[in-house]
Amino acid sequence: MPYRKIVFANNEVYHIVNRGVADSPIFVSPKEYQRFLNLIDFYHFADLTTNFSHYMTLELKTRELFRQKMKNPLVEILAYCLMPNHFHLLLKQIKDNGISKMLANLQNGYVRYFNLRHNRHGPLFQSMFKAVRIETDEQLLHVSRYIHLNPTTSYLVKSENLLSYPWSSLAEYLHERKPIFTNPSLVLALAGGKKSYKNFVYDQIEYQRELNKIKHLTLENS
Numbered sequence: 001m002p003y004r005k006i007v008f009a010n011n012e013v014y015h016i017v018n019r020g021v022a023d024s025p026i027f028v029s030p031k032e033y034q035r036f037l038n039l040i041d042f043y044h045f046a047d048l049t050t051n052f053s054h055y056m057t058l059e060l061k062t063r064e065l066f067r068q069k070m071k072n073p074l075v076e077i078l079a080y081c082l083m084p085n086h087f088h089l090l091l092k093q094i095k096d097n098g099i100s101k102m103l104a105n106l107q108n109g110y111v112r113y114f115n116l117r118h119n120r121h122g123p124l125f126q127s128m129f130k131a132v133r134i135e136t137d138e139q140l141l142h143v144s145r146y147i148h149l150n151p152t153t154s155y156l157v158k159s160e161n162l163l164s165y166p167w168s169s170l171a172e173y174l175h176e177r178k179p180i181f182t183n184p185s186l187v188l189a190l191a192g193g194k195k196s197y198k199n200f201v202y203d204q205i206e207y208q209r210e211l212n213k214i215k216h217l218t219l220e221n222s
Contacts, residue, residue: 006131008099015143018129019086033082033167036110041181043105045070052109074098077181081147082167088147103129137190144187145201174198
């Protein structure tokens with residue numbers, strides 16, 4: 001059984017990644033991307049009084065009222081990006097074992113949904129998600145940019161279309177879309193605001209220059 005060396009500590013930030021088994025797709029339709037986001041929103045809270053399946057059967061107004069009462073987060077979600085065969089999360093742990101609890105519920109819930117939808121059995125994700133602790137403000141900025149640039153660096157979208165990629169928190173950072181569960185304030189404050197962060201993200205020359213410095217701090221090559 002795999003053993004995780006990293007210890008998740010409260011008030012620390014971690015870059016989380018997991019991939020499909022053998023790099024197989026984990027999202028094949030917009031509905032599946034949206035389901036994963038809904039699961040993130042639901043399972044990043046503690047002390048839930050119902051399960052996600054029942055929550056989704058509620059009428060919209062009832063669901064909104066239920067959501068408003070969810071005030072006890074396990075983690076704070078700083079950034080995310082969903083890709084066809086993997087996902088990135090930038091999480092600050094709030095409660096003991098918060099990251100582990102959230103990821104277990106998130107992944108298990110999504111695998112059940114995906115397997116039922118595709119009439120398949122067995123694991124969907126690699127056996128253990130990868131995690132790196134963010135140690136400095138500079139690292140936090142660069143890793144957030146690395147996450148947000150994934151759709152472009154993977155040639156999924158052209159750089160001019162990066163902001164319209166719907167499965168990333170970048171549009172929430174730049175006030176093009178209202179955040180549901182993401183809190184961009186920490187990273188934006190470090191960057192000096194929305195405009196400065198946009199320049200920082202879109203600065204391809206600087207990004208390429210910094211990439212070699214942060215490879216060991218990210219999870220794509222680990």
